[in-house]
Amino acid sequence: xxxxxxxxxxxxxxxxxxxxxxxxxxxxxxxxxxxxxxxxxxxxxxxxxxxxxxxxxxxxxxxxxxxxxxxxxxxxxxxxxxxxxxxxxxxxxxxxxxxxxxxxxxxxxxxxxxxxxxxxxxxxxxxxxxxxxxxxxxxxxxxxxxxxxxxxxxxxxxxxxxxxxxxxxxxxxxxxxxxxxxxxxxxxxxxxxxxxxxxxxxxxxxxxxxxxxxxx
Amino acid sequence: xxxxxxxxxxxxxxxxxxxxxxxxxxxxxxxxxxxxxxxxxxxxxxxxxxxxxxxxxxxxxxxxxxxxxxxxxxxxxxxxxxxxxxxxxxxxxxxxxxxxxxxxxxxxxxxxxxxxxxxxxxxxxxxxxxxxx
Numbered sequence: 001x002x003x004x005x006x007x008x009x010x011x012x013x014x015x016x017x018x019x020x021x022x023x024x025x026x027x028x029x030x031x032x033x034x035x036x037x038x039x040x041x042x043x044x045x046x047x048x049x050x051x052x053x054x055x056x057x058x059x060x061x062x063x064x065x066x067x068x069x070x071x072x073x074x075x076x077x078x079x080x081x082x083x084x085x086x087x088x089x090x091x092x093x094x095x096x097x098x099x100x101x102x103x104x105x106x107x108x109x110x111x112x113x114x115x116x117x118x119x120x121x122x123x124x125x126x127x128x129x130x131x132x133x134x135x136x137x138x139x140x141x142x143x144x145x146x147x148x149x150x151x152x153x154x155x156x157x158x159x160x161x162x163x164x165x166x167x168x169x170x171x172x173x174x175x176x177x178x179x180x181x182x183x184x185x186x187x188x189x190x191x192x193x194x195x196x197x198x199x200x201x202x203x204x205x206x207x208x209x210x211x212x213x214x215x216x
Numbered sequence: 217x218x219x220x221x222x223x224x225x226x227x228x229x230x231x232x233x234x235x236x237x238x239x240x241x242x243x244x245x246x247x248x249x250x251x252x253x254x255x256x257x258x259x260x261x262x263x264x265x266x267x268x269x270x271x272x273x274x275x276x277x278x279x280x281x282x283x284x285x286x287x288x289x290x291x292x293x294x295x296x297x298x299x300x301x302x303x304x305x306x307x308x309x310x311x312x313x314x315x316x317x318x319x320x321x322x323x324x325x326x327x328x329x330x331x332x333x334x335x336x337x338x339x340x341x342x343x344x345x346x347x348x349x
Contacts, residue, residue, distance in 0.1 A: 045314050045317070048318050048322065049318065053325060056325050056330065057329075059326065059329065060333040077266065077269065080266075081262075091295075095299065096251070099246055102245070196300050200295045203288055207265060208288075
């Protein structure tokens with residue numbers, strides 16, 4: 001409404017002084033949340049650039065062991081495979097939650113969302129177990145450039161998963177309180193994109209960091 | 217009067233705009249079949265590289281590295297299509313445009329950093345003390 005009056009006055013001023021207008025005067029209204037999906041996608045793409053920089057840093061520094069432990073000494077591939085399984089399972093269970101959401105069935109949706117959160121928590125638990133194990137062996141981020149870049153890259157991904165789980169708990173509470181409103185559905189779809197995006201980043205991590213590291 | 221004429225004026229470009237950019241095209245519809253296809257494909261595409269590295273099935277390390285990187289790239293595309301529901305027409309093509317731009321930036325960042333730093337390493341690192349005169 002404000003834009004309409006401002007626009008009208010601008011149009012009057014323009015006609016009175018015959019001055020050219022160099023901006024869009026008729027701001028049309030968007031439906032609420034109409035551009036959220038695209039906006040969130042743009043956020044994910046910018047997040048992608050953050051990870052690209054961290055991957056590049058790891059690619060450059062990944063071979064600088066400073067006479068310290070190398071990936072071969074540290075990485076436990078069966079554990080990484082288990083971790084990958086957890087994240088992959090959480091992706092498909094989130095998919096099931098979205099399917100229930102489309103059918104407007106609240107309880108099954110909440111159940112699948114909770115299962116997704118548990119798989120996410122299992123992933124985090126295994127990752128923290130791996131990190132503590134490494135740190136107790138003396139492979140701390142301070143030990144070498146390889147370990148600094150490793151902990152930064154994998155830790156940033158873990159931090160994203162942590163925030164994803166917090167978001168998931170928030171949405172479980174939201175849906176329980178207000179039901180599957182349009183706004184909540186929109187939020188669930190945004191978290192869906194976020195969660196699947198984290199899985200995509202993890203593909204890069206286990207290929208580039210763990211598998212290539214052991215291969216090196 | 218002026219407001220009245222303005223509103224009628226404002227509605228016309230809005231509908232035209234929606235036609236062009238497809239803002240109000242609603243949420244992408246997910247199907248059980250789509251998710252299961254994506255899941256089965258990603259399980260296969262995850263198992264193969266782990267098996268390749270853990271069993272050492274390929275004798276050459278370079279061949280193994282190329283294989284797991286290629287499979288990783290394929291798996292990323294699978295996730296994009298089946299889990300993130302990427303289609304060339306979603307949001308009127310703007311998600312795809314943003315993705316293409318990001319991929320270009322990621323490729324420049326990765327190859328650029330690795331290339332420059334590799335040459336810096338080989339050409340400018342101090343020599344081994346034993347090689348000094």
